[in-house]
Amino acid sequence: MARNPTMNDVAREAQVSLKTVSRHVNGATNIDPALAARISAAIVKLGYRRNLSAASLRPGRTSKTIGLVISDLANPYYSTLARAVESVADAAGYLVTIASSNEEGPRHDRLMDRLMEQRVDGVIVVPPRHPARDWSEVPPPIPPLVFLDRPAPFADADTVLADNAGGARAATLALSGAGARRIAYVGDSPDIHTMRERHAGYTTALTEAGIRADDSLTITSAHTREQAERAVGALLREDAADAVFTANNRSTIGALLAFQEAGRRLPLVGFDDFETSLLGNPPVSVVSQDIELMGRTAAESVLARLRGDTSAFATKVLPTRLILRGSERRPERG
Incomplete structure (x- = not known):
């Protein structure tokens, strides 16, 4: 050759x-x-x-590459984040190398080591639900680092989050305000920061509405759409709930499939908007976080550090927006 x-x-x-x-x-x-x-x-x-890899080894030179480690590229939420990061990085002349940890701590650590071995200039990370190695154990030098979507215990990094608790609180209050008293929570494991925050917002809203929390209505095992569908199907068969708050888009889609299978629906508000949310009758009410803004903010933060920003590391919490489209109300009797 x-x-x-x-x-x-x-x-x-x-x-x-x-x-x-x-x-x-x-x-x-x-x-x-x-x-x-x-x-x-x-x-x-x-x-x-x-040969940018070779060039980056010389003093004062860079690879013009940013690493992005997300949880699951198959999830539309993370693909939207990745696209937003890439658009900002590309405009600044940087290539983004994207990898998925699949929520596995050891895999996340291997990816981080590989990216740093390739001399990426900065890294944006969605921390996995079960970290393996403490950040204090990562051998220096660590390039400029931004945690995205979830925080991690490392002082020398910026963090970009959404107001998960506030959004979940608003969604649950919308359901209680429409008359629901037995509001089910359907989401993923509380090991995940966003899920803990959303469940906290849900319980806060129940307290504000004078509703006693019922552990039997809290489902935290819906990692996939299918698991959410089965969980909501059981709620329908047992007539256990009169409304559902779904804590992520996969849980929302699973709930909608359960409604379709049962031939009836419950009032519903989901966290995260999604492309087909407008196709239902009624359309799905959602808590919308500006995913593109989160990705852009993370990319701008790491680029600012690369340009010499030495200000104190900060956590930016971006607001969410409750969009009511009708699914939060009880179905009208025919």
Whole structure:
């Protein structure tokens, strides 16, 4: 296999010095136009590409790459986050390397080590539900780091979160305000920070509405859409609840499928909007967090650190918005 062309090859082809080629490929603009044209033609002819991995090893040079470790790329929530991060990074001239931890602590640690071995300039991380290694055990140097969606115990990092508790409180109060008294909570494991916060908001709202919490109506095992569907189906068969708050989009979709299977629905508000939420009759009421804004904010935070921002590390909590579309109300009797 032929070797990749080098800057030396470009210099020989263009009949210029190696230093001039280096200045050209690194963006210098004060090169004689005739020389720049010859270098550009040589680059095209030879198929030369910069070796950014090697360049990043030299003092003062970077890989122009940001690592993004999320939980599950198959979840539309995380793919939207990734797209937002990528758009900001791309505009700043950075490539984003995306990987999924699948909520596994050891896998997350391997991904982090690999990204740092590849000399990424910064990292944005959604911490896994079961961390394996403490951040104090990560060998330095650690590049600029931003925790996204969930916090982690590491002082030298910025964090970007949504107001999970406030959004869940608003959703539950909307259901109680529409007359519900037995409001079920359906969500994923409380090991996940966002789920703990959303359940806390739910219980706060019950207290404010004068409703006694009922553990039998709290379901925290709905990791998948299918598990949520089975859980809500059981609530319907047992006539246990008169409304449902679903704590993420997969739980909401599972609840809707259970309603379809049973041929009847309960008042419902879900956390996180999703593309098909408007297709129901009525459309699904949701707590909407600006996922794109979260991704953009995380990317802007890590880029600011790369540009030299030395201000105190901070946690930014972005607001949520309750969108009532009718599903929070009891179905009208025919």
